[in-house]
Amino acid sequence: MFILQQATYIHPNKDVLFENINFIINKNDKIALIGNNGAGKSSILKIIAGKLPLSSGMISCSSKPYYIPQTHDEYHELSIAEALGISGKLRALHAILQGEATAENMELLQDDWPLEDRCEQALEKWGLSGLDLERKLGSLSGGQKTKVFLAGIEIQEPEFILMDEPSNHLDQDGRKLLYDFVEKTNKTLLIVSHDRQLLELIPQIAELSRDGIRLYGGNYSFYAEQKGIALDALNHQVQSQQKELRKAKEKEKEAIERQNKLNARGKKKQEGAGMPKIMMNSLRNKAEGSSSKLKSVHKEKISGIQSQLTSLRSILPEIDQMQFGFENSDSYRGKLLLEAQEINYKIPSNDGINVINDSEGSNNGRFLWNEELSFQIRHRERIAIKGLNGSGKTTLIKILLGILEPSKGKLLSNSKRYVYVDQEYSLIRANQSIYEMAQQFNHAGLQEHEVKIRLNRFLFDKQTWDKSCLSLSGGERMRLLLCCLNISNQAPDIMVLDEPTNNIDLQNILILTQAIKQFQGTLLLVSHDEVFLKEIGIERELSL
Structure with missing residues (x-):
């Protein structure tokens, strides 16, 4: 289905994002691609989708993939039909129905007569009933934009689907639809996500790091368990190296003290025996050379252990020390901070916000909520x-913070x-x-x-x-x-x-x-x- 071989991608700013990556996806595979921010997960999806070129390496794909992007800025000025890649087909279908059955229109349509019905059914399934396909994508909320691209799966009917953070901005109903689709479909899926509920439904986890892509044959729980085992082993290695380092330093201290005692004893004997000064200098230089050689041997060993320890520590996650660290608040638990008394918010009739805008969620001139809101926050x-998307969550936050007036x-x-x-x-x-x-x-x-x-x-x-x-x-x-x-x-x-x-x-x-x-x-x-x-x-x- 798909092969990525010795793949390297270099940013226009010359930074190497990843290099010599090998990755194979077979037909009907469902794989989640995870990794730290900046590892190159989204770039790999864009490369597979043909939106970015490889700097070097080979890519082979037996079926044109359908791509659901994480961000939608580049599509904002496009109509929904254009964003879904069906505007040409729709124009051809309408022209044919109006009597313009030209060879060009027939070729564009490719006998896809049920296209409009499929669009209507797909949009309805994702809670977008009645959405005009000529509407600009940029006029929709984040949740609706994602749902449009998810509806595009049933409209385009692809075999290979790429999803970049598909559950971002989706409400609970949207997420449930997404989870059901991922669990039941037999299509080939490659999904970039940090949504742990979604990751539990995907039978293979591929982790992208500087060392390449490592495949785990199980869902997120299996992956987390394996990573936990590896982390425990790593911590054991760190503790073992710390112990070895302490022992090496103790041995160095003991050996130097022993050598110093021998040197002092030898010097005392030499002075008591009345040895000539030139011979005493020679013996002193020899003793100092032995001490220096001894220190060098121990220093080299300690340096090697410290280097290994530093390398191991660099792999460990550094999260324990990251916290807000605020001073204690002078408020007591249970103190009343906010009280809403039958509040509601009316969308100004002249601001042009549409009913399905996620931040406002109301027709122009209408109140945002069907019932007034009353509650306390302590x-x-x-x-x-x-x-749900469009229910006014962001507007409520702005009211509570005094950014908007009820x-x-x-x-x-x-x-x-x-x-x-x-x-x-x-x-x-x-x-x-x-x-x-x-x-x-x-x-x-x-x-x-x-x-x-x-x-x-x-x-x-x-x-x-x-x-x-x-x-x-x-x-x-x-x-x-x-x-x-x-x-x-x-x-x-x-x-x-x-x-x-x-x-x-x-x-x-x-x-x-x-x-x-x-x-x-x-x-x-x-x-x-x-x-x-x-x-x-x-x-x-x-x-x-």
Whole structure:
């Protein structure tokens, strides 16, 4: 079905993303491709889809793949039909039905007479009934854009499907449809995802790293178990090398002390025997040479062990030290922070927002929710805001944070400080370097070396400090934001996270999970990642 052989891809900026990769996918295989942010997962999918050229190597594919992208910016000005690659067929079908049965139109249509019915049924299945195929894709929400491309599977009827983070932005209904499709289809699938529920349904996991692609013959649980065994073995190696290093240093100390005693004893005998000065100098030089040789032997052995230990430690995940590190809040548990009294929000009639816009979810001039919302939020609660795409989750967050005013009802607030982390981690400013961004949060006046120690702790070493934030991946932006919040050390009353796991890899999800567990304040979260919600200890839900 597909072969990638000795494949290398070099960015236009000359950075080597991956090299000499070998990868084979057989017919009816279902494989999840995972790896750290920046490893090249999305690039491999784009190469297979024909959207990026290989720098070197060979690619062979027996069937044209259907590609579902992670981001949709390049499609925004296209109609839905153009984005799905069916605009030519639809024009030909309409022309033929109007009497223009030319050879050109017949060739374009390729006898695909049920195309319109298939489009209607596919869009209805994904909750997009009545969607005009001539509408611009850019006018849809993130969830609807993904659903359009997922509907395209039934419209295009491909044999080989590439999916890049397909569950991003999908609501629970959309995710259920996706999971059912992946579980039941006999089509060939290659899926890049960090969605652990989805990964459990995929029978093979392929991990992309600097060493190439390694295939695990099992789902995510099997992969995690194997990685756990490997990590345990690695930790055992590290402990063993640490023990060996201690022993080597002890032996070096004992040997040097023994040699020094022998040298001192020999010198004393020489002086007592009245030995000539020239002979004493010769014997002293010989003793010093023996000591130097002894030190050199031990130093070489210790250096070798230290080198092995450093190499082993570099492989270990460095997540334990990454946490918010806020000072303790002065609020007591249970203190009332926010109270919504029968609030609702009306979309202004002149802002042109459509009914299926995810942020607003309402026709122009209509109230966003069928019923007014009343609820309380207290200190140290952990609350998930849930609802289908278009139900107004983001709008509710903006009302609670005072960014928007409710059109009806009252919002009472006792909170002084909040941190709002959106899906793009936009607190990180693209026009600044990593070090400049860290200094923006240095409210406590930490010295330069202290700021740089914190950056190192969050895996930003000296070589990255001048790097532009614009070039950072989703996971790197998340880590830098954690670092900045750690530097600020100012505990917010409320932390709000809007789909925080959408653009980060599995390792960074683990880092974020551990950091949130350390947070002692109130947490408001929009997420469809049920595993993540369970791990961070969500206590109740606000369902829209």
